[in-house]
Amino acid sequence: MPLKDKKILVLVGPGFEELEFYVPMMRLREAYAQVVVAGAERGKAYPGKHGVGIDGRADIAFDEVDPQAYDAVLIPGGWAPDKIRRSAMVKHIVKTMYDQGKIVGMICHAGLVGISAGIVDGHDATGSEGIKDDLVNAGATWRDEPAFRSGNIVWGRVVADIPDYCRELFKALDEE
Numbered sequence: 293m294p295l296k297d298k299k300i301l302v303l304v305g306p307g308f309e310e311l312e313f314y315v316p317m318m319r320l321r322e323a324y325a326q327v328v329v330a331g332a333e334r335g336k337a338y339p340g341k342h343g344v345g346i347d348g349r350a351d352i353a354f355d356e357v358d359p360q361a362y363d364a365v366l367i368p369g370g371w372a373p374d375k376i377r378r379s380a381m382v383k384h385i386v387k388t389m390y391d392q393g394k395i396v397g398m399i400c401h402a403g404l405v406g407i408s409a410g411i412v413d414g415h416d417a418t419g420s421e422g423i424k425d426d427l428v429n430a431g432a433t434w435r436d437e438p439a440f441r442s443g444n445i446v447w448g449r450v451v452a453d454i455p456d457y458c459r460e461l462f463k464a465l466d467e468e
Contacts, residue, residue, distance in 0.1 A: 307371030369400025399448030
């Protein structure tokens with residue numbers, strides 16, 4: 293039971309990338325981590341980007357999150373990061389957990405949340421090619437690689453890189 297004592301927060305919003313949400317979450321649960329999903333509204337089912345009929349349901353609301361209670365926060369990509377980055381509470385959660393040295397996992401477009409939370413400056417970063425300029429303009433150094441860790445941030449590029457991203461997440465969580 294490698295992650296039995298880990299409590300992981302996953303952020304969700306409308307238009308999230310289903311595979312970047314469900315695959316890491318299922319892998320973490322398989323490893324016995326406790327996974328909690330937070331969205332703007334408790335209990336709300338958010339539609340995914342591809343409309344495959346598998347919504348992301350929030351266990352708790354963003355304003356109910358105590359960043360101290362979690363070992364890591366994961367942000368899936370899709371269109372959701374551009375929406376949830378506007379929430380002061382989301383920025384507070386991500387910045388607080390980052391400042392506490394906790395793992396922040398971002399894949400694909402999730403780097404937009406990291407930019408808004410002010411945590412990417414000085415880090416190596418990757419994600420969807422569509423946010424490369426945003427990351428560079430926010431002070432990150434772009435690396436076109438599937439997944440890696442820069443400080444306490446775990447980066448994943450795109451859906452095809454989910455296996456590499458998950459391996460980096462597990463390695464980082466195991467070291468923390």
